[in-house]
Amino acid sequence: MLKLEAVTLSQGSFTLRADIGFENRGVTALMGASGSGKSTLLSAVAGFLRPSAGRITIAGQDVTDLPPGARPLSILFQDQNLFPHLTLAQNTGLGLRPDLRLTDDQRRTRDEMLERVGLAGMGDRLPRDLSGGQQSRAALARALVRGRPWLLLDEAFSALGPALRNEMLDLLRDTAMDQGLSVLMVTHDPADARRIADSTAIVTDGEVTAPLPTQALFDAPTAALRRYLGD
Numbered sequence: 001m002l003k004l005e006a007v008t009l010s011q012g013s014f015t016l017r018a019d020i021g022f023e024n025r026g027v028t029a030l031m032g033a034s035g036s037g038k039s040t041l042l043s044a045v046a047g048f049l050r051p052s053a054g055r056i057t058i059a060g061q062d063v064t065d066l067p068p069g070a071r072p073l074s075i076l077f078q079d080q081n082l083f084p085h086l087t088l089a090q091n092t093g094l095g096l097r098p099d100l101r102l103t104d105d106q107r108r109t110r111d112e113m114l115e116r117v118g119l120a121g122m123g124d125r126l127p128r129d130l131s132g133g134q135q136s137r138a139a140l141a142r143a144l145v146r147g148r149p150w151l152l153l154d155e156a157f158s159a160l161g162p163a164l165r166n167e168m169l170d171l172l173r174d175t176a177m178d179q180g181l182s183v184l185m186v187t188h189d190p191a192d193a194r195r196i197a198d199s200t201a202i203v204t205d206g207e208v209t210a211p212l213p214t215q216a217l218f219d220a221p222t223a224a225l226r227r228y229l230g231d
């Protein structure tokens, strides 16, 4: 379980309060209007923003004071940040060792992950020689190869066209299932949540609602969801 216990987050004059737990199983969507605080919440979980009150725990461990790299999670942003001068294999290997001195086992892990995301045999290519979709797959591989139990995504696929975006969402869901990963995914698009999220939490009015099963939530929308959908 990932818990934000009586957490207060501040960015300038904006304040978000969260007292909430995310189950470590499957995909949870974090949905809300622009400026509602989705990225703020994710930044705090990732360790880039320190809460002004409360604490954050993951699997019972207090991570509030841990730097991002020491937390049991990986992060994928919209800007995929592949290094242009490094090959696909090297970009992915960075997830395992920043100095790229991989052991044989780590090479195997890297190659299996590239295969898992549909990039087998492309390890020698530079990012510029990949399509947008392949670059997204590579960035996902680099995040997954770290083997951390939680994966956080901040609108990671929102720049992609609809077909590619659905393909990446499905790949994310399937890989999460295979690897027993827990995923917390920020999206502003209800279609993303409905496609792959087991549960969905809404960020609105400076607070975060408790996650509810996505299907049930959309079948009988809460006041927070209705406000967000503009019904």
Ligand SMILES: Nc1ncnc2c1ncn2[C@@H]1O[C@H](COP(=O)(O)OP(=O)(O)OP(=O)(O)O)[C@@H](O)[C@H]1O
Binding pocket: 011, 012, 013, 014, 032, 033, 034, 035, 036, 037, 038, 039, 040, 041, 188
């Ligand atoms: N560094 C900052 N300094 C001051 N205010 C900030 C800062 N970063 C974010 N904010 C404010 O905090 C609020 C929440 O921003 P946040 O980026 O978390 O929203 P969001 O829900 O992720 O929005 P979007 O969907 O547009 O990305 C906004 O009002 C924003 O203007």
